Amino acid sequence: MNHDVNASLPLEAASEQLSAADLLAERYGFVCRPRRDEAHSLWLDAQGLALLSHGPQAPGPLRVDFVAGAAAHRRKFGGGRGQAVAKAIGLKGTQTCRVLDATAGLGGDAFVLASLGCEVQMFERVAVVAALLEDGLLRAAEDPEVGDIVARMQLQYGDALQLLREQPDAAFDVVFLDPMFPEKRGTARARKGMQVFQQLLSGDPDADGLLLEACRVARRRVVVKRPKGAPWLADRAPSGAIGGDSTRFDLYPALPA
Numbered sequence: 001m002n003h004d005v006n007a008s009l010p011l012e013a014a015s016e017q018l019s020a021a022d023l024l025a026e027r028y029g030f031v032c033r034p035r036r037d038e039a040h041s042l043w044l045d046a047q048g049l050a051l052l053s054h055g056p057q058a059p060g061p062l063r064v065d066f067v068a069g070a071a072a073h074r075r076k077f078g079g080g081r082g083q084a085v086a087k088a089i090g091l092k093g094t095q096t097c098r099v100l101d102a103t104a105g106l107g108g109d110a111f112v113l114a115s116l117g118c119e120v121q122m123f124e125r126v127a128v129v130a131a132l133l134e135d136g137l138l139r140a141a142e143d144p145e146v147g148d149i150v151a152r153m154q155l156q157y158g159d160a161l162q163l164l165r166e167q168p169d170a171a172f173d174v175v176f177l178d179p180m181f182p183e184k185r186g187t188a189r190a191r192k193g194m195q196v197f198q199q200l201l202s203g204d205p206d207a208d209g210l211l212l213e214a215c216r217v218a219r220r221r222v223v224v225k226r227p228k229g230a231p232w233l234a235d236r237a238p239s240g241a242i243g244g245d246s247t248r249f250d251l252y253p254a255l256p257a
Ligand SMILES: C[S@@+](CC[C@H](N)C(=O)[O-])C[C@H]1O[C@@H](n2cnc3c(N)ncnc32)[C@H](O)[C@@H]1O
Pocket: 003, 102, 103, 104, 105, 106, 107, 108, 109, 110, 123, 124, 125, 126, 129, 158, 159, 160, 161, 178, 179, 180, 181, 201, 204, 207, 210
């Protein structure tokens, strides 16, 4: 499955959520119908939208949860501005910045940056991913602890290359790119979101094309998140890099104005 066909996933809903499901289907092009033999389907109930996987050894429901679980743990104990991603963005002291996360995924990195005070504009082109992220943002907006954080996160559903081209020069302090990179067998197993992503999405083979536009739209720098040991995006050497345990953040200067 790739980003062109994912919208044909069946969407089912609890009886009190049927009209909400119709709106979601209209917005993202899903089809409200019972699942047949598809390996994945969407389910909407009072807890929000979930991506269900079916079959032996299928992982459990995937929802975006900014309030509890891993996101809450990282927000409280993740190291704040000492985290590699914060250093890569260039957050110093109490400074904040406007970040464009052009490959938002399920919004994990965007939420970390918003937790540190950044305003984050997100782009995501895959309907099912954008719908899950939007649902997570809506539920988190009601929460007294994280409502202020997600108020700093804005999602636009669409292709980043096209949306980047619509941005004026130097429109954001930092542009952040984290396109899909084929993971080694086994490593994806540990992370449910990534495991389902690997099954659903066929990678982002066009990701190289984002870098040049990103450098034009950034005022300070572009940050590209890569698995440790992965080749550079667009085969272009960065001006610096910040390493984590399994991840590397490559830094590219903004194009001169
Ligand atoms: C590895 S995931 C990002 C994970 C994210 N950083 C997080 O913390 O959840 C990559 C995402 O980028 C999206 N993506 C890749 N190329 C894109 C493009 N040209 N426009 C919009 N979204 C894109 C993919 O659909 C996928 O959801």
